[in-house]
Amino acid sequence: MAQKPTYEQLESRIKELESKARERQEYEKALMASHQELLGTNQQLENAIGRANRMTFDAEITYIELNHIFNAAADAMCVIDREFNVLKINETFSRLFGIKKKQADNKKCFELIPGSDCHSSNCPLTKIINGKLCPEADIEKKAADGSIISCIMSASAYRDPGGELYGMVLNFKDITYRKQLEEKLKELATTDGLTGICNRRHFIELANREFDRAKRYDTALVMLMIDVDHFKLVNDTYGHDIGDEALILLAETVKNLLRKVDVFGRIGGEEFAVLLPDTDLNGAVITAERLRQAIQESCVETSKGPVRFSISIGVSLVTENHESMGDVVRATDAALYRAKEKGRNRIEVSEQAPGINKMATAKLNCSESCMPTAPPTSMQR
Numbered sequence: 435m436a437q438k439p440t441y442e443q444l445e446s447r448i449k450e451l452e453s454k455a456r457e458r459q460e461y462e463k464a465l466m467a468s469h470q471e472l473l474g475t476n477q478q479l480e481n482a483i484g485r486a487n488r489m490t491f492d493a494e495i496t497y498i499e500l501n502h503i504f505n506a507a508a509d510a511m512c513v514i515d516r517e518f519n520v521l522k523i524n525e526t527f528s529r530l531f532g533i534k535k536k537q538a539d540n541k542k543c544f545e546l547i548p549g550s551d552c553h554s555s556n557c558p559l560t561k562i563i564n565g566k567l568c569p570e571a572d573i574e575k576k577a578a579d580g581s582i583i584s585c586i587m588s589a590s591a592y593r594d595p596g597g598e599l600y601g602m603v604l605n606f607k608d609i610t611y612r613k614q615l616e617e618k619l620k621e622l623a624t625t626d627g628l629t630g631i632c633n634r635r636h637f638i639e640l641a642n643r644e645f646d647r648a649k650r651y652d653t654a655l656v657m658l659m660i661d662v663d664h665f666k667l668v669n670d671t672y673g674h675d676i677g678d679e680a681l682i683l684l685a686e687t688v689k690n691l692l693r694k695v696d697v698f699g700r701i702g703g704e705e706f707a708v709l710l711p712d713t714d715l716n717g718a719v720i721t722a723e724r725l726r727q728a729i730q731e732s733c734v735e736t737s738k739g740p741v742r743f744s745i746s747i748g749v750s751l752v753t754e755n756h757e758s759m760g761d762v763v764r765a766t767d768a769a770l771y772r773a774k775e776k777g778r779n780r781i782e783v784s785e786q787a788p789g790i791n792k793m794a795t796a797k798l799n800c801s802e803s804c805m806p807t808a809p810p811t812s813m814q815r
Contacts, residue, residue, distance in 0.1 A: 510585075510608070513592060514559060515601035518542045530608060532578025543604070549573065558589035562602050575606070584613040626700040628678055629685035637699025637707060638759070644697060644709050645759040648752055656718035658708040659748040659766040660688070660725070663778040665704040672741055677704075679734045680743055687728050691721075707766075715751045715783065722747045722781045730779065746773035750784035 504511060510527035514520055520538045528534055533546060543559070544552040551557050561568045568589040577583045586607040594600045624636035632640065641657075648655035662668070662684065669677040681704060688706065692698055697709035708725075710718050726745055733740035748770030756762050765784040773782040 508607075510606040512538075512543065512547070512604040512606075513601065514543045514604060516559075516563065516599065518544065518559060520546050521601070527606070530577060530583070530606070531575065547575070547604075549575075558587075558604065559602050562589060562591050563599065572609075583608055583610040585609060626685075629682055629700050631685050631689060631706075632697065632699030634699065634701045637697065637701055640697045640699075641707075641709055641763075642759050644711055645752065645756075645762065648711070653712055654714050655752040656710045656713050656715060657750050657752070657762050657766045658710065658718065658722050658725075659750075659763075659770040660684075660706040660708065660745050661747075661770055661774070662704040663744045663746055663774075665743070668741065668743060672736060672738065676734055676736055676741055680741065683732055683734055684729060684745070687732055688725055691724055691728060707763075715749070718749055718751070719781060719783065722749055726779070726781060744779035746770060746778050747781045748773055748784070749781060 504522075505525040507524055507526055510530045511524045512520060512527055513522040520541045520543055523533065523535060523538045531547065538546055555561075558568045570586050570588045573585050573587050574582050575585055586609055588605045588607075589602050590605070591599055592601045592603050624633060625631070626633040644655055647653070662680065665677065665680075668680055681700075684706065685698075685700065688708070689698055692708065695711055697711075699707055701707050710721060713721070726747060729743070729745045733742045735741075748766045748768070750762055750766035750769055752762055756765070769782040769784040773780050776782065
């Protein structure tokens with residue numbers, strides 16, 4: 435028969451079981467703590483993954499936005515690395531210069547958009563690499579349609595996230611329209627709206643310049659003052675439209691007979707002026723006679739028949755007595771008035787001029803066909 439455990443044995447067993455129970459409880463607590471910690475870590479991981487996903491999404495959106503902005507930019511843009519490789523061009527660049535994006539792959543910038551600054555110290559990328567400023571510059575480039583366009587080119591450094599220089603971004607702003615507008619405004623400011631030749635203000639500006647040059651280098655300079663005879667009668671008889679056509683015809687005829695270096699302008703209603711640089715007085719009178727004859731032989735066709743008209747011309751040589759262009763203008767105008775007083779359709783040389791071949795200034799009678807009707811009073815030019 436088995437021996438029953440003693441009280442001491444039972445008490446020791448109970449303590450042993452209690453100790454194991456406490457150990458189990460501690461273990462369960464530790465497991466519970468580990469579980470909670472794992473749950474926390476898992477939540478942290480989920481949060482981190484969520485943040486990473488949001489950052490990735492935001493980065494993709496940012497890339498899409500930046501790419502859209504890059505391609506939708508009004509200016510032509512080109513990204514170039516330090517080795518002069520073209521990394522990227524935008525839609526405006528492609529459209530403006532007629533270069534497709536595939537054509538830009540594996541191309542050097544000096545191959546894709548060659549310019550006078552390539553391979554020189556003025557190259558924008560070379561300046562940026564050397565830490566120098568690269569100011570904006572007005573340049574001309576060949577457009578997709580073969581025309582020449584005006585651009586403002588600017589270059590900016592392109593750096594990686596660490597701040598290291600990676601390359602540059604070239605920016606081309608098309609200012610062709612602005613240049614054309616500036617030229618148009620300049621033309622409007624300097625050109626007579628009816629005849630297309632110099633207006634009074636621009637003619638005086640050029641005349642002063644030629645006067646100073648003639649004085650400085652002691653070269654010959656002659657001025658012609660041209661006035662349409664009986665122009666008021668032309669307007670009164672045929673109307674101002676025919677009068678305008680007569681002025682246009684005069685301007686075209688005279689312009690075609692002058693040299694490129696000559697200065698020709700309309701300085702009044704029916705009054706014109708010509709400057710003949712590097713021309714002596716005899717040569718100027720010959721030119722004036724050629725102009726007078728050409729106008730006399732021309733006519734304006736109207737429903738009432740051809741309208742013919744004539745001109746009177748005053749001639750003056752710039753001399754040492756002339757202190758300003760204003761003196762020359764007054765002398766030439768006085769000669770013109772004498773031509774009017776002596777019968778019109780003729781040439782008169784300024785009384786201040788030195789000796790000249792008198793045959794060149796002989797009276798030139800106007801045929802009756804030059805007159806639209808009976809001549810007006812002598813007070814009319």
